[in-house]
Amino acid sequence: MTRTSKLRNWIDERFPLKSTIKFIIDEDIPGQSSYFYALGSATLFVFSLQILSGVWQLFYYVPTTDHAYSSVSYLRTSVPFGWLIHGIHYWGAQAMIVLVGLHLIRVFIWGAYKHPRELVWLAGVLLLILTAVMSFTGVLLPWDEVGYFAAKVGTNIASTIPGIGTWIKNFMLGGTEIGQLTLSRFFILHIAIVPFILFTFIIIHLMAFRQFGSIGPWKKAKRAITTPFWPDQVAKDIIIAILILLILFAFSAYIRAPFSGPADPLDTSYHPKPEWNFLFLYQALKAFKGNWEPVGTILFPMLLVLFMLSVPFMDKYKETNPIKRPVVLILGIVFVGGIIFLTIEGKGKVPETGTVSPVQNKIVITENAPANIKQGHDLFISNNCVICHSINGSGGKIGPDLSHETARGMSSSKIEEQIKNPKKSNPNSVMPPFASLPTDQLEAISAYLLNVDKGSSRIAGNNNSSSQFSDAQNNTANGNSAGNKQSNINIHSTIGPAASYIGDPRHGEILYRQQCEGCHGVNGAGKVPNPGSASGFIPALSPIQGKYFSQTVNVFVNNIDTIIQHGSVPAGSAPSLKMLAFGDAGTLSQQQIAQIESYILDLNSVDRAKILNPGIKPELVVWITISLFIILSIVMLLYRNYSRKRT
Amino acid sequence: MEEKSQKITGETNSETYKRRGFLKKIIGILTAFGTLVLGIPFIGSIVTTGKERKNKKLIRIANLDQLPLNQPQKINFSDLVTDAFIEGFETRNVWVIKHSPSSVTVFSPICPHLGCSYDWQPQENSFVCPCHSSVFNLDGKVTEGPSPRSLDSLPQKIVDNILFIEWERFEVGATEKKAI
Numbered sequence: 001m002t003r004t005s006k007l008r009n010w011i012d013e014r015f016p017l018k019s020t021i022k023f024i025i026d027e028d029i030p031g032q033s034s035y036f037y038a039l040g041s042a043t044l045f046v047f048s049l050q051i052l053s054g055v056w057q058l059f060y061y062v063p064t065t066d067h068a069y070s071s072v073s074y075l076r077t078s079v080p081f082g083w084l085i086h087g088i089h090y091w092g093a094q095a096m097i098v099l100v101g102l103h104l105i106r107v108f109i110w111g112a113y114k115h116p117r118e119l120v121w122l123a124g125v126l127l128l129i130l131t132a133v134m135s136f137t138g139v140l141l142p143w144d145e146v147g148y149f150a151a152k153v154g155t156n157i158a159s160t161i162p163g164i165g166t167w168i169k170n171f172m173l174g175g176t177e178i179g180q181l182t183l184s185r186f187f188i189l190h191i192a193i194v195p196f197i198l199f200t201f202i203i204i205h206l207m208a209f210r211q212f213g214s215i216g217p218w219k220k221a222k223r224a225i226t227t228p229f230w231p232d233q234v235a236k237d238i239i240i241a242i243l244i245l246l247i248l249f250a251f252s253a254y255i256r257a258p259f260s261g262p263a264d265p266l267d268t269s270y271h272p273k274p275e276w277n278f279l280f281l282y283q284a285l286k287a288f289k290g291n292w293e294p295v296g297t298i299l300f301p302m303l304l305v306l307f308m309l310s311v312p313f314m315d316k317y318k319e320t321n322p323i324k325r326p327v328v329l330i331l332g333i334v335f336v337g338g339i340i341f342l343t344i345e346g347k348g349k350v351p352e353t354g355t356v357s358p359v360q361n362k363i364v365i366t367e368n369a370p371a372n373i374k375q376g377h378d379l380f381i382s383n384n385c386v387i388c389h390s391i392n393g394s395g396g397k398i399g400p401d402l403s404h405e406t407a408r409g410m411s412s413s414k415i416e417e418q419i420k421n422p423k424k425s426n427p428n429s430v431m432p433p434f435a436s437l438p439t440d441q442l443e444a445i446s447a448y449l450l451n452v453d454k455g456s457s458r459i460a461g462n463n464n465s466s467s468q469f470s471d472a473q474n475n476t477a478n479g480n481s482a483g484n485k486q487s488n489i490n491i492h493s494t495i496g497p498a499a500s501y502i503g504d505p506r507h508g509e510i511l512y513r514q515q516c517e518g519c520h521g522v523n524g525a526g527k528v529p530n531p532g533s534a535s536g537f538i539p540a541l542s543p544i545q546g547k548y549f550s551q552t553v554n555v556f557v558n559n560i561d562t563i564i565q566h567g568s569v570p571a572g573s574a575p576s577l578k579m580l581a582f583g584d585a586g587t588l589s590q591q592q593i594a595q596i597e598s599y600i601l602d603l604n605s606v607d608r609a610k611i612l613n614p615g616i617k618p619e620l621v622v623w624i625t626i627s628l629f630i631i632l633s634i635v636m637l638l639y640r641n642y643s644r645k646r647t
Numbered sequence: 648m649e650e651k652s653q654k655i656t657g658e659t660n661s662e663t664y665k666r667r668g669f670l671k672k673i674i675g676i677l678t679a680f681g682t683l684v685l686g687i688p689f690i691g692s693i694v695t696t697g698k699e700r701k702n703k704k705l706i707r708i709a710n711l712d713q714l715p716l717n718q719p720q721k722i723n724f725s726d727l728v729t730d731a732f733i734e735g736f737e738t739r740n741v742w743v744i745k746h747s748p749s750s751v752t753v754f755s756p757i758c759p760h761l762g763c764s765y766d767w768q769p770q771e772n773s774f775v776c777p778c779h780s781s782v783f784n785l786d787g788k789v790t791e792g793p794s795p796r797s798l799d800s801l802p803q804k805i806v807d808n809i810l811f812i813e814w815e816r817f818e819v820g821a822t823e824k825k826a827i
Contacts, residue, residue, distance in 0.1 A: 238673070
């Protein structure tokens with residue numbers, strides 16, 4: 001007796017070890033082992049990976065609204081192999097949904113839900129729903145834009161349930177608004193309650209499956225040939241599992257999960273977009289408006305689930321050959337095809353975050369306008385008024401919209417006074433005085449502005465941004481004093497919270513177009529004049545001045561953050577334009593500043609989300625792993641040929 | 648199972664046996680492979696952290712004109728500390744002794760014996776640690792008690808009469824002063 005079998009016997013006297021192992025691995029698979037049958041075990045494998053990578057993330061993640069985003073960012077950029085652990089969890093979540101779906105389709109085609117396997121099927125459908133719940137609760141945890149708005153939309157959907165909807169929504173949120181309690185609830189659901197239920201149903205699913213085993217091929221002759229589960233099927237399962245692992249490694253290294261920036265509840269420039277796996281519901285929702293809304297939000301998903309649950313009870317005939325059960329097969333095809341169709345349809349209709357049309361500083365004046373109005377228009381452009389003020393939606397958002405001066409009760413004398421001495425009407429105004437403009441030019445500008453309402457101006461180009469900063473002068477009250485704050489003594493005391501957030505350059509670009517483009521030029525190219533400043537121009541941001549640039553991400557961000565937070569006054573005798581204190585004045589939220597900073601870094605070819613401490617370089621990890629796998633495969637094949645020849 | 652098990656056609660018993668032996672080897676090798684490629688990064692992520700180099704920075708402590716001569720002063724300051732992903736201000740203190748208008752000694756407030764906070768006792772003209780009664784003189788030398796080394800001085804710099812220091816921690820209980 002060997003030592004291991006002695007140990008096995010010792011345990012077996014005290015625990016049903018042999019029978020447990022026998023129960024797990026002793027099964028004859030009708031119609032031989034097959035890669036088709038590996039879908040279920042592949043799902044189980046990815047689920048195990050989700051548990052492993054999920055638990056591992058908890059070494060770093062904290063479920064609080066103030067630190068969740070930074071903790072995930074820290075894991076992903078500063079922890080060795082954090083990129084891989086997060087990547088496996090992120091891509092594993094997508095893989096779970098795909099694999100569960102494929103597994104379900106496979107079982108459906110083979111008719112493996114039929115008597116006596118109904119319970120296996122029912123537990124399976126429940127596992128599919130629980131997977132969707134995991135997907136929904138997990139997305140919120142990084143507390144980023146994607147997760148925040150997904151949770152917002154998801155809970156609003158729950159609130160459409162007639163009668164108890166609002167109560168359910170408030171229960172999910174832990175209040176009436178998404179906040180810390182929502183995050184805590186989603187967190188505990190995602191890491192404890194739902195996984196526990198999932199695990200229980202996996203056990204039920206597997207035990208019920210083992211009771212009757214695989215249903216096998218529909219041809220009786222084929223079914224008669226069997227191979228054992230161990231080791232024939234297990235070998236196929238593990239080969240598939242390792243291939244999935246390699247794919248997850250490659251995805252984690254080459255297609256990193258996006259950083260969408262920290263959640264910003266007040267940000268209107270973000271367009272929520274459902275995760276791909278919920279797109280079909282999103283699209284189906286659109287068909288039902290008004291009073292019919294609950295049909296799309298509640299009834300439709302419920303019918304889908306009911307259909308799936310009722311499959312084994314509708315289709316009771318023993319026949320498993322799909323050709324011989326056309327009605328069920330067609331229903332299934334319609335079901336799956338419908339979901340795929342709605343997903344593709346929904347994908348096309350989603351507002352893309354990156355394609356909001358830019359604010360174009362083009363105000364066109366009609367050809368037949370009087371000469372003085374034309375002159376006023378030209379002066380409005382050449383004096384850079386348009387950088388801060390917009391006309392009919394085109395132009396800057398820093399100062400008030402000037403499209404309706406007549407309606408506001410302005411007169412030419414009031415406008416001229418405002419241009420010459422802005423502080424007279426509002427002592428906090430950050431508008432530079434244009435005292436040196438000759439009277440005839442002032443008159444032309446006021447004539448132009450008073451005529452905007454009368455239709456002499458129209459918008460050139462498409463523009464859909466609304467004026468959010470109608471009273472920007474109050475917002476930027478601190479602009480003056482903050483401009484001088486910037487000094488080099490202790491840079492740490494002057495950087496804002498934005499500097500520590502990783503933003504999304506594409507989102508930053510949208511905000512840049514709304515807030516910064518007017519002065520810093522299209523794509524940061526600069527070339528906007530600033531009379532009275534030493535250089536005569538507003539600095540370009542692409543490429544940015546050398547004193548701000550650094551290859552070290554944190555240094556670069558800190559350098560520009562102080563300027564965006566507190567503003568700055570350009571060198572020169574009397575610069576007519578200065579950088580406003582966007583942070584101090586609250587014109588931009590810290591989250592928005594983080595997005596813009598990521599965009600500015602991106603313009604200068606520095607990745608804000610750069611992995612600072614990868615452990616081993618991501619690409620290298622993938623290639624080492626794949627090479628090792630290939631070498632092992634070759635060695636095993638050679639060994640097999642060698643041992644064959646010997647016999 | 649209604650159908651009886653059958654051998655796979657065209658394979659003899661011994662071939663089947665050998666093939667299954669090979670399959671078991673594949674299972675073993677691939678399991679080991681999976682464990683290795685997951686094990687290294689997952690273990691790596693928790694054993695190799697905490698090695699970040701903190702960039703040293705000068706912290707403003709006091710204006711020297713306001714300090715008395717040869718009288719140890721405990722000075723509080725707040726320092727921006729980055730702890731993993733959390734940034735925040737932490738209040739710390741140091742002992743500062745001004746010897747002349749241009750020369751000072753700065754002591755870490757942590758007793759080199761076992762890390763307690765010691766205090767200045769003017770009547771004894773010594774620093775006394777309340778935990779194990781280590782006593783140090785004005786120069787930081789041990790005069791009594793179990794402390795294995797003198798008080799730890801901190802790097803300092805005086806610019807325009809303003810005292811700046813670099814905050815550091817040292818291993819306690821060791822005879823040599825060693826930064827952590």
